Amino acid sequence: MTPVELSRTVLRAMRRAVDAGELSVAVPEAVRVERPGPGGCGDYATNVALQVARAAGRSPRQVAEVLSPRLAREPGIAGIDITGPGFLNITLAGTRGDALVRDVIGRGSCYGHVHPDTGQLAQLHVPHEVRAVVVADALRRILRSQGVLVRTTCDEAPDPDWVTVLDVRVAAYGRPPEDLRTLRPVPAPEDPLRLGRDAARWALLHPAGHDRPRVGDEHLAQRESNPLFRVRYAHARSRALTRNAADLGFESEATSGHAGGLRDQEAREAQEVLDVLTAYPRALASAARHHAPDRLARHLVTTADALLAFQHTVLPLGDEKPSAAHRARLALAEAAGTVLAGGLSLLGISAPDHL
Structure with missing residues (x-):
């Protein structure tokens, strides 16, 4: 409910x-x-x-x-x-700990997507500039997830390196109709290609369109101050928890017992994970409606932070035996990992299982 x-x-x-x-x-x-x-x-x-x-x-x-x-x-x-x-x-009754987690795990990368198609059509036109083309490509994916059929166009053909390195795609290029609004995010201050696909796309998509992006080496740093690292690390941790649980002889089970045996602070951390999972479809819809992939990127950071705060409660400690609560917490962590992987995919960024 x-x-x-x-x-x-x-x-x-x-x-x-x-x-x-x-x-x-x-x-x-x-x-x-x-x-x-x-x-x-x-x-x-x-x-x-x-x-x-x-x-x-x-x-x-x-x-x-x-x-x-x-x-x-x-x-x-x-x-x-x-x-x-x-x-x-x-x-x-039967709180979100079971219904929501089952829904996320059951739908996988399609959680938060709209099915069937809405019948809406959209054309996104951008200038010949690397950030604008990357934003249009991410919006194409996000709008498609919301049941919209999308056509992306550009003033000129994208540079071959943009296609090869950044995995962007446009349907056509040339002068747009006069009544078609052109998306014009603040341009990148320098060439981001040296960062590689994942870091370059994140550097261009994480800031709001009206903000000047930074394309420095901070996006390659494997430390907590780098939001992209936190998001990908949280996803990798969710996969590691599944592997470690298998080594201990148990699997996940989506029940509402995720908070069983937890202290108040830990129970609040579990609730925060549920909250961000609940909010994910709204974040997707908002990113599509406002043509703002940064809204999705920021929600993924929030999801990652919630999972990283909660993940230490998932596995049994010491001689503790796996319980129903551990299975429920593992399912919750797996659901968060599913959302992180799905959201990164819509931004055109990979989500490795090991990091």
């Missing part, structure tokens, strides 16, 4: 309470559902009881106590807790 669906569920429960005479208040058009704050619990929380309490002539906690049993009976909700002055904390 997504936050939007959960918001509708809360409103439905309130309407039923009003219809039953348990509350006398105008039902708002929308309610906010978000992650619980300090002192909260469950998967989501809403302050709707505080929002309508004065109009209902009751305390927020009294309103929450009316809504709580109705919400608890809704499909997909496992439990309701009231905290603070009247916050409703919602625990989902």
